[in-house]
Amino acid sequence: MAVASLGYLVIESTDLAAWRKFAGEQLGFMVKDAPGGALWLRTDDRPFRFLVVRGTKDGFVSAGWELADEAAFEACLAALQVGGHAVTRADAATAQGRCAHGLATLKDPAGNVVELFHGRFRDYAQFASPQGVSGFVTGDLGLGHVVLPAPNLAETETFYKTFLGFADTDEMRLQMSPNPADPLLVIKFMHCANPRHHSLALIPMPVTAGAVHAMVEARTLNDVGFAYDRCIAAGSRIASTIGRHSNDEMVSFYVTTPGGFDMEFGCMGLQPDWSTWVPTRSLVSSIWGHQWAPPPSA
Ligand SMILES: [Fe+2]
Known part of the structure; x- marks a missing residue:
């Protein structure tokens, strides 16, 4: 199931x-x-x-x-x-x-x-990017991942594990304010029955746009760099500069979509072997880069 x-x-x-x-x-x-x-x-x-x-x-x-x-x-x-x-x-x-x-x-x-x-359904037509993207990493790994709001984090996490077969990949604990006494933001990263590091992440806060972000994984770093340039040239809001995530090692940038949520466009994501994987706990979200823009309302 x-x-x-x-x-x-x-x-x-x-x-x-x-x-x-x-x-x-x-x-x-x-x-x-x-x-x-x-x-x-x-x-x-x-x-x-x-x-x-x-x-x-x-x-x-x-x-x-x-x-x-x-x-x-x-x-x-x-x-x-x-x-x-x-x-x-x-x-x-x-x-x-x-x-x-x-x-x-x-x-x-x-x-x-x-x-x-x-x-x-499959129509067996070939993917041919209008912008020359060499391709996206999909197939059995699915389209990418999605990060959803879950103010009731524990209950929602249990639901996905109990009924949909998800399992832990990583738990990120982030200090979001300058005051170290403030509580950490806990984000849950979960995988399903394929090697993608996480297909779902849950963040314990409401999100007006319905999702925090979706992620697509291109085949090459050049695909990511060229997409980054196109988004900048078009004047789109770059929610985050290019960086490399700590937990899934994805090299990516984030651009705000017309839907108000962000699209993470990355490459080189980790594909763990679940038979030997020990869920990680990460205290930083990125090992370099990923400078976030101020919120749109700021
Ligand atoms: Fe992501």
């Missing part, structure tokens, strides 16, 4: 043209008009990894978690129901809209919308 990977992310937008420009011209994703007036943002051989739907606000909507097959999907839904979690099975048309054979939705204990699916 363990989640296999992060399959897709759903984003709501009042301005699809902004996403078309941002994703295509800055990130180097393939952008395609989708049924219902949505946008498909493609980073590999799946029809989309990001689905941008037209809405009344801008922000993150939901994460789509892939189960290996129908049996794993049904076992996961059964466990959730036994555990008292209300799960809604999507009808065929809704599942089709996610390019999946089976789909169900529920909320995690923090209120984040969780989509579970199996049988993702």
Whole structure:
């Protein structure tokens, strides 16, 4: 019943043209008009990894978690129901809209919308970045990772471990204020059934945009550097300069998306062997770089 990977992310937008420009011209994703007036943002051989739907606000909507097959999907839904979690099975048309054979939705204990699916369609078209990105590290590792708000951190962490098969990778404890007596910010990093260092991280605070950030991993450092230059040239808000994270060793920068959350664009992320991995505890988020911009409201 363990989640296999992060399959897709759903984003709501009042301005699809902004996403078309941002994703295509800055990130180097393939952008395609989708049924219902949505946008498909493609980073590999799946029809989309990001689905941008037209809405009344801008922000993150939901994460789509892939189960290996129908049996794993049904076992996961059964466990959730036994555990008292209300799960809604999507009808065929809704599942089709996610390019999946089976789909169900529920909320995690923090209120984040969780989509579970199996049988993702493939169209076998090749990924060809409009900006020459050599490719993204996806496949069995999923699209990347997502960082979600969870003010009730312990309860939400337990939910993902108990019902969706996640396990600990790292716990980051960060001193966010100049006063050492202030409490540390605790962030939980978890993996699912693939070698990506973390597919999900939880941060104990509410987030207006619905997610803190999503991460895509390009194949090369040059892909990251060229994307960084494109984002700067386009005048996008660089939320963080290029740096290397301590826990997953990702070399990345962060750019604020039209959805208000950030996109981490990185490379060289760690892929641990879970059979020998001992979860780490990190007291710094980066070993170099990653200078963060002041909050947008400052
Ligand atoms: Fe990240």
